[in-house]
Amino acid sequence: MTLPAPKLDDLTWADMMAAIRRRIPAESDGIWTLHAPVDPGVTLLELFAYLLEQRLYWLDQVPDTLVVAVLRLLGLEPPRPAVPAATVLRLSARRPDTAVPVVPAGTTLTRDPMGRVVFTLDDDVTVLPLAEDGEVTVWTDRDRTADLRAGRGVALLAGDGGAAEARFTLPLAGAEPAPGPVSLLIALDAPAAAVPSWLPGAVSDVPPPAGLTWSWFRPDTGVSGPFEKVEDGTGGLRRSGIVRLHPPAGWTTEDRGVLVSTTAATYAAPPRLTRLAVNVSAARHRREFTAQAVDLADQVHAWLKLPGQHLVLPDAAGRLLDAAVRLDGDEWLPVPDFTFGAPTDRVYLADRTEGAVVFGDGLTGRIPPPDTEAVVGYALGGGRDGNGGLTANWTATDDTPVELGAVTAANLVRAEGGEDPETVDAARQRAAGSLGEVTRAVTADDYVTLARTTPGVAVARAYAALGEHAGFPCTQVPGAVTVHIVPAAPRTDLGREDFTAAPQPDPGMLRAVAARLDEARLLTAEVFVRGPRYRDVALRVDLSGSPADRARVSAVLAAALRRFLDPLVGGEEQDGWPFGEALRPSALLRAAQRALGDLADVAAVAIGLDGADPQEDCNEVPLGAGELPVLRSVRTRIVAVVEPGEGLA
Structure with a gap:
């Protein structure tokens, strides 16, 4: 408490x-x-x-400075600064007569007529010519373009561990060479834990779920080849992101086919494509400026050898994100507060409200000397003002290079992630909440919590088997812990063709969870991370009487029992069948009857495990620790109605 x-x-x-x-x-x-x-x-x-x-x-x-100092002393984050919103822009530019235009990184665009909300491109964008009314075509086992067009999504690579490939044809026109990389937005129907690469909460160092190869081909001739370099923001199709494909010499827009393939599609569930777009870049609500010495000379000349010196930056009040300060060529370092500063430390803090950089008092932080030459690079933006919906009215700011001509853009995803600076009171509340966070793996629940909250991967469930050792399966080993994890997988439609009944974690997810638990474990603990052990289940359901629509009854029964035994949404609590819980005919009978209602009466349920035929048995079927059932077949049988008292002497 x-x-x-x-x-x-x-x-x-x-x-x-x-x-x-x-x-x-x-x-x-x-x-x-x-x-x-x-x-x-x-x-x-x-x-x-x-x-x-x-x-x-x-x-x-308690003063704010003391609160910030205590947070730092406890190893917690001080009040967080403003965070810039992010989005993905698809660019269009007036094409010169000579070459394909390249919009450089750092180009600023705005959707605000007043020009106050300005976003900056993260990367160069090669604005390739697009065919009028062209669209991306997708081919996996067959042409899936209609599914993509209708918003149903396309399962790209099967998750069965075998070889797989998907082909895209980009809506490019002409036969133009590319002076830069081909940039693609790959939007996937991914779990919330797999934050898109352009948003502030994205994790960059998660191992990919499968090794991918990206190559190009010419649709009409079949000529193909590899790209020279691939920058994969999707992390191997784990999350939505931007893929930058660097074509080889001689590539033209006629080579508009893109092939992504793998020799082992080890996905927990097939990645599901919802959108693909060309000529894109991530953009952030952030704009860079530099205040030169001449701009700051009047303020510097007015300094005295007194504490509390500061430099007010042009047009930065209420919008300052961060700053980089150089005085007489020496770099000064930013700090969240001066509490731990020494009298000789060249440190400063950024004051967003005033739009200034503030220096120390000579006791905690050095006082800058008068008449020094000051140069400050700083960024403006951040906050909730940058968040917004989908618009197509983005235009380049007035300082865009003239040779680019008219640059316009549309954001393909919502601008999200912008946050105002955290107040000290909010930081105190966050720190109080963090005191209850699990950071060390001591109990079984600690292992489960840490596994489920591994950044960058979507772990839906976990089970810690204490004493289970991978090398000694039949013996309890003191100090050994095996954590079985179940990845998140789509469960909105258990009957669709790419449904994964028994999701297994991909190799990258196993490595990520293992690395997190290795940092948190006790020194004497030995930790293993594995997927669950699935046991195939076959059921026979006896129905009394004669249902009017036996096909419908069988379909309803199979769907209900499949959901009831599901590893993610099964069980009485609908949060996944409990690890190692025995299969009880009475519980299955109750679930079957609840699903059928008045359609039919369920007389009995027989259970078969691991390919065995379902047998008449009133006893439960046990499962081992770390094991989960997966329903493979349901067979119905009509039996005679037994009247109460029938068969008694």
Whole structure:
């Protein structure tokens, strides 16, 4: 439980004076007899009580600087600065007569007529010519373009561990060479834990689920070849991201086919493509500026050898994100506060409200000398102002290079992730909440929590088997822990063709979880990370009477029992069949009857495990620790109706 915050300011002046007056006779051995306010001694006691009351009040008023210092002392983040929103822009540019235009990284565009909300491109964009009314075509086992066009999504690579490939034909026109990389937005129907690569919460170092090869081909001739370099922002199709394909010499827009293939599609579930677009780049609500020495000279000349010096940056009030300061050629370092600074440390902090950089007081942080040459590079933006919906009215700012001509853009995804600076009170609440976070793996629940919260991968469930050792399967090994994890997989439609009934974690997910648990484990613990052990289940359901529509009854029954035994949405709580829980005919009968309702009466359920025929048995079928069932078949059988009392002598 969380302890209540102590209140130190709980003693009033009147309470103190009452307590003091009661102690006067004893402390003075009865000599002090006049305790009225007219007595000078009582007047002094009242003054001291007044001063003590003020100091008790101050004890409850913790200054912001102390809160920030305590957070840093505890190893927690100080109040977080503003975060810029991010989106993906698809660019269009007036094409020169000579070459395909390249819009350089750092180009600024705005959707705001006043030009206050400005986004900056992360990468160069080669604006390749597009065919009018052209569209991306997708081919896996057959032409899937209609599915993509209708928004149903396309399962690209099967997750069965075998070789697989997917082909895209980009809507490029002409026979133009590419002076830069081909940039593609690959939008996937991925779990929320797999944050898209352009958003602030994305994790960059997660191992890919499968090794991919990207190559190009010419649709009409079949000529093909590899790309010289691939920058895969999807992490191997684990999440939505931007893929930058660097074509070889001689490549033209006639070679508009893209082939992605793998020799081992080890995905937990096939990655599902929802959108593919060309000529794109991530963009962030951030704009870079530089204040030169001449711009800051008046402020620097006014400095004295006194604490609290600061530099107000042009047009930065309320919008300052960060700054880089150089004084007389020496680089000064940013800090969240001056608490741990020494008198000689060249440090400063960025004040977003004032739009200034602030220097130390000579005790915690050096005082900059007067008449120094100051150069400050700084960025403006961030905050919730950058968040917004889909618009197609993005235009280049006035300082866009003239040779690019008219640059316009449309954002293909919502601008998200922008956050205002965190207040000190919010940081205190976050720190209080973080005290309950699991950071060390001691108990079985700790292993489960850490596995499920591994950044960058979507682990839906986990089970820690204490004493289970991968090398000694039949013996309990002290200090060994095997964590079985189940990855997230789509469960909206258990009957679609790419449904994965028994999801297994991909190799990258296993490595990511293992690395997290290795950092958190106790020194003497030996940790293994594995997928669940699935046991094939076959059921026979006996129905009494004669259902009117046996085909419908069989379909409803199979769907209900498949969901009931599902590793992710099964069980009575619908959060996945519990690891190692036995299969009970009574529980299956109850689930079957609940699904059928008045369609039919369920007389009995027989269970078969690992390919065995379902047998008439009233006993439960046990599962081992770390094991889960997966329903492979359901067979229905009509039996005679047994009337109550029938067969009795």
